[in-house]
Amino acid sequence: xxxxxxxxxxxxxxxxxxxxxxxxxxxxxxxxxxxxxxxxxxxxxxxxxxxxxxxxxxxxxxxxxxxxxxxxxxxxxxxxxxxxxxxxxxxxxxxxxxxxxxxxxxxxxxxxxxxxxxxxxxxxxxxxxxxxxxxxxxxxxxxxxxxxxxxxxxxxxxxxxxxxxxxxxxxxxxxxxxxxxxxxxxx
Numbered sequence: 001x002x003x004x005x006x007x008x009x010x011x012x013x014x015x016x017x018x019x020x021x022x023x024x025x026x027x028x029x030x031x032x033x034x035x036x037x038x039x040x041x042x043x044x045x046x047x048x049x050x051x052x053x054x055x056x057x058x059x060x061x062x063x064x065x066x067x068x069x070x071x072x073x074x075x076x077x078x079x080x081x082x083x084x085x086x087x088x089x090x091x092x093x094x095x096x097x098x099x100x101x102x103x104x105x106x107x108x109x110x111x112x113x114x115x116x117x118x119x120x121x122x123x124x125x126x127x128x129x130x131x132x133x134x135x136x137x138x139x140x141x142x143x144x145x146x147x148x149x150x151x152x153x154x155x156x157x158x159x160x161x162x163x164x165x166x167x168x169x170x171x172x173x174x175x176x177x178x179x180x181x182x183x184x185x186x187x
Contacts (some may be wrong), residue, residue, distance in 0.1 A: 014151045016106065016131070016160065017053075017060065017116040018124050019078065022046035022144040022168075024070040038073045045168040046074055046144045050081035053146055053166060056173070060085040062109065065118040066093035074144070075118040085116070095120040099127050107155040116146075131160035144168040 023042030025031060038046070060082050065075035067089045079087050091097065092105040102123060109115055117124070121141060129136035131149055141147065145167045149160040164173040 012153055014110055014112065014155065015058070015114040016149040016151060016155075017058075017114070018128055018141070018147040018149065019074065019116050019118045020121060020124055020141040020143055020145050021066070021068075021071045021074040021118060022077070024143075033068070035069050037069050042070075042144065043073070043077065046077050047081070049144050049146065049166060049168045050078045052172075053078070054081040056166075058082075058148075059114060060116050061112045061114050063087045063116040063118065064090040064093060064105075064109075066095065066120060067091060068094065068120070071118045071120065075116075078116060078118065090117070093117060093119040093123070095123055097123065099123060099130055102127055103130060103155070103157070110151075110155050128160075128162065130157050131155070132162045133158040134162065142167050148173075 022038045022045060024036045024038055027033060027036065029036070060078075063075050063079055063085045065071045065087065071093065072089070075087055079085050090105055092102045106115065106117065117127070124141050125139040126136060128134065128139050128141070128147060128149065131151070145165060147165050148163040150163050151160045153159065162176055164175050166173050
């Protein structure tokens with residue numbers, strides 16, 4: 001399949017890659033939340049994660065990102081590693097938006113074979129919980145983590161299987177839900 005192309009008729013699986021932005025400048029730095037950038041450590045770690053993701057051989061047709069600077073910067077790093085993916089800002093990935101509007105926005109893009117969503121906690125964990133029916137208390141994404149979900153047919157609650165997690169400090173993917181737990185970190 002050519003990146004950016006739609007799923008062919010009869011294709012019944014969509015890969016959703018849920019990506020939490022990398023480490024950002026702390027909110028105490030006096031920068032308005034929308035404009036907080038990634039730190040140099042955040043950029044470095046996510047570049048490493050993005051390269052490991054690219055080595056997995058997964059193609060992305062579409063990368064949707066929160067409008068906040070730290071998420072946009074994370075999406076830029078990801079597209080630099082995977083090449084050829086279309087990138088767009090999705091307002092529903094703003095951390096002030098709820099999980100239900102985000103789910104609806106993703107469902108409207110179900111004709112894409114593989115979509116990455118770059119955003120924030122706790123919205124991303126909420127989306128993973130809703131799609132997989134895994135209790136939300138068991139899902140906490142680390143900064144710079146990538147979670148792969150496979151959706152067999154319609155993008156709706158309980159429709160996804162959590163395939164793996166790629167954490168910034170891991171050497172390889174962690175199958176299933178292993179690797180999702182971590183102490184809560186602010187968005």
